[in-house]
Amino acid sequence: MLKLIDVDAGYGPIPVLHAVNMEVGKGEIITLIGANGAGKTTTLMAVCGMVAPRKGDILLEGISICGIPANRLVELGISQVPEGRLIFPDLTVAENLDMGAFLRKDREGIHQDIEYVFDLFPILADRRHQPGGTLSGGEQQMLAISRAIMARPRLLLLDEPSLGLAPMIIRQIFDIIVKINRESGTTIFLVEQNANQALKIAHRGYVMENGVITLTDTAANLLDNEDVKKAYLGI
Amino acid sequence: MQGLKKSLLTAVWFMFLTFPIMVIRVNTIEKTIVWRWENLALVGISVFLLSYVWRFLMSRRERGNKQNAFATDDRAQAFRALIEDRRIRYSLIAAFAIFVGVFPFLFSMYQVNIMISALIYIMLGLGLNIVVGLAGLLDLGFVAFYAVGAYAYALLNLHFGLGFWAVLPMAAVLGAFVGILLGFPVLRLRGDYLAIVTLGFGEIIRLVLENWGTFTRGPSGISNIPRPDLFGLEFGLQGRIIYMYYVVLALVLFTIAVVTRLKYSRIGRAWMALREDEIACQAMGIDKTQTKLMAFSLGATWAAMAGVVFAAKTSFINPASFTFLESAMILSIVVLGGMGSTVGVILGALILILLPEYLRAFAEYRMIVFGAIMVLFMVFRPQGLIRDRRLKRRFHPAESSKGAEAVPTGEGMARGAGSHG
Numbered sequence: 001m002l003k004l005i006d007v008d009a010g011y012g013p014i015p016v017l018h019a020v021n022m023e024v025g026k027g028e029i030i031t032l033i034g035a036n037g038a039g040k041t042t043t044l045m046a047v048c049g050m051v052a053p054r055k056g057d058i059l060l061e062g063i064s065i066c067g068i069p070a071n072r073l074v075e076l077g078i079s080q081v082p083e084g085r086l087i088f089p090d091l092t093v094a095e096n097l098d099m100g101a102f103l104r105k106d107r108e109g110i111h112q113d114i115e116y117v118f119d120l121f122p123i124l125a126d127r128r129h130q131p132g133g134t135l136s137g138g139e140q141q142m143l144a145i146s147r148a149i150m151a152r153p154r155l156l157l158l159d160e161p162s163l164g165l166a167p168m169i170i171r172q173i174f175d176i177i178v179k180i181n182r183e184s185g186t187t188i189f190l191v192e193q194n195a196n197q198a199l200k201i202a203h204r205g206y207v208m209e210n211g212v213i214t215l216t217d218t219a220a221n222l223l224d225n226e227d228v229k230k231a232y233l234g235i
Numbered sequence: 236m237q238g239l240k241k242s243l244l245t246a247v248w249f250m251f252l253t254f255p256i257m258v259i260r261v262n263t264i265e266k267t268i269v270w271r272w273e274n275l276a277l278v279g280i281s282v283f284l285l286s287y288v289w290r291f292l293m294s295r296r297e298r299g300n301k302q303n304a305f306a307t308d309d310r311a312q313a314f315r316a317l318i319e320d321r322r323i324r325y326s327l328i329a330a331f332a333i334f335v336g337v338f339p340f341l342f343s344m345y346q347v348n349i350m351i352s353a354l355i356y357i358m359l360g361l362g363l364n365i366v367v368g369l370a371g372l373l374d375l376g377f378v379a380f381y382a383v384g385a386y387a388y389a390l391l392n393l394h395f396g397l398g399f400w401a402v403l404p405m406a407a408v409l410g411a412f413v414g415i416l417l418g419f420p421v422l423r424l425r426g427d428y429l430a431i432v433t434l435g436f437g438e439i440i441r442l443v444l445e446n447w448g449t450f451t452r453g454p455s456g457i458s459n460i461p462r463p464d465l466f467g468l469e470f471g472l473q474g475r476i477i478y479m480y481y482v483v484l485a486l487v488l489f490t491i492a493v494v495t496r497l498k499y500s501r502i503g504r505a506w507m508a509l510r511e512d513e514i515a516c517q518a519m520g521i522d523k524t525q526t527k528l529m530a531f532s533l534g535a536t537w538a539a540m541a542g543v544v545f546a547a548k549t550s551f552i553n554p555a556s557f558t559f560l561e562s563a564m565i566l567s568i569v570v571l572g573g574m575g576s577t578v579g580v581i582l583g584a585l586i587l588i589l590l591p592e593y594l595r596a597f598a599e600y601r602m603i604v605f606g607a608i609m610v611l612f613m614v615f616r617p618q619g620l621i622r623d624r625r626l627k628r629r630f631h632p633a634e635s636s637k638g639a640e641a642v643p644t645g646e647g648m649a650r651g652a653g654s655h656g
Contacts (some may be wrong), residue, residue: 050514070518072520074520079518081518082514087515088507089511100519102505147519
């Protein structure tokens with residue numbers, strides 16, 4: 001579904017990614033793990049059009065999406081949950097969700113999806129009239145994910161959904177990610193530092209170090225891999 | 236006690252600092268020095284009192300922030316409940332509408348004229364509120380669009396004899412167009428940078444008007460601009476002012492209706508979202524430039540219409556009416572009234588325009604009083620007169636059936652706390 005071919009990217013004079021090759025199949029959960037500053041977020045930013053690749057190509061179902069601005073990519077079915085959540089603090093929960101469906105015109109479908117989201121995260125239904133800024137960190141993350149799936153994406157990009165959350169909430173959120181993947185067949189590209197949790201729900205994983213993909217395998221194999229265990233799982 | 240001591244110290248300092256200008260007076264002709272000791276006492280006492288009152292207010296504010304947050308909220312809630320009582324609310328609205336409706340027959344022409352200016356500023360304020368309050372784009376050159384509208388009417392009337400009603404929609408379109416034209420290159424900028432660039436644009440428009448003599452008649456301006464007509468009917472002098480009042484009132488009501496609709500529409504929410512987070516907006520598929528341009532040009536539309544009304548009201552315009560001070564005034568209306576709040580902006584316009592008029596009793600001190608009132612306002616109520624309290628959205632029809640379980644927030648909180656463990 002998504003293919004990165006020899007992608008180089010960076011900010012200004014600073015190169016970050018070097019010849020990154022990745023492939024995400026339809027309906028898969030893929031995770032990209034790595035340490036701080038490895039280039040995980042940059043990879044995601046390149047996919048969603050926030051950072052332009054200098055070399056290489058990014059294909060969505062065989063069509064190049066390089067150079068298409070982020071807001072147009074939403075029309076093509078790529079939706080992202082940015083790092084640090086970035087919900088709209090002054091808008092209510094319901095309004096935040098409606099913003100997620102900004103490009104959609106089908107009122108019926110939007111209402112159905114809001115119901116669906118409230119099913120996934122019942123706490124959001126209770127808080128639908130509260131401003132997003134008054135939610136707790138975990139609830140904000142739930143809102144950010146919900147807002148992203150309101151666009152009915154085919155590919156959902158998640159940047160560090162576990163950031164700064166309690167282990168129990170992380171587990172809950174990861175369960176929901178799996179549920180979204182199963183129920184709507186949404187392909188999921190998950191960037192995580194929390195390698196253990198991410199590999200448990202993913203089908204396949206990529207390991208990134210200093211802007212280079214160093215290892216790729218099925219998630220189960222990566223969990224058993226001695227190097228990964230030492231470097232990222234702390235075992 | 237501590238406060239008294241501090242105030243005393245401040246007073247002494249002020250007495251010392253102002254000693255050379257307030258007390259000593261050199262008479263250069265007779266070469267004598269006059270010692271005005273009574274001024275020293277005056278400065279001391281007034282500074283002492285002012286500083287004491289200031290400290291008292293500040294400490295009350297501090298305490299208010301910490302402890303009384305809930306108490307004031309209760310009071311506000313009680314007030315709100317009173318307002319939300321249908322009968323009381325409707326009768327209040329009806330009384331206000333009748334007052335506004337018969338205003339020109341109750342008061343003198345002088346008062347009606349002032350009220351017309353205030354209404355024009357309400358239009359301007361509501362227009363700028365779209366740009367600054369909703370979309371969060373600080374525009375310091377708003378007066379440029381006001382000038383565009385005013386000059387559009389004056390020039391079209393001068394050269395083609397077009398009437399008020401013909402020019403009004405044309406000026407609106409022209410305003411939107413100029414808004415897009417100016418907005419396109421500058422909307423990549425944010426915050427302070429945008430403010431400075433728009434300030435520059437405002438000045439450019441004014442300077443063009445001033446110096447392009449063959450087209451705009453330069454600083455001498457354009458006179459004999461006709462007032463609006465009603466199907467060719469002619470009014471007497473008094474009749475024309477009253478008619479003008481109703482025209483502006485109708486336009487203000489139209490503005491309020493449109494702005495309210497916009498605010499609660501999806502595009503309105505997109506503006507607010509854009510104000511809060513541009514990256515997240517792009518992730519939602521919102522076209523940043525297009526959305527900002529729309530806010531900018533819609534604001535400009537309103538300013539241009541207000542400009543037409545202004546030209547018709549004063550029947551004479553020149554570039555001196557469109558200085559930066561005007562932009563600052565309109566911005567003050569929005570900020571003082573409460574950014575984003577329609578009622579706030581209306582109140583802000585009424586206060587800022589009517590206050591200097593009624594402060595005329597203070598003659599030369601009125602601008603100082605005016606300034607002091609604004610400073611005090613921003614210190615003690617930075618969110619403006621009326622904080623923007625956005626309607627609870629009701630875009631979810633299924634909600635009414637599920638409403639019973641969702642509405643009591645207390646329960647929701649309890650559940651929220653529970654799930655966190």
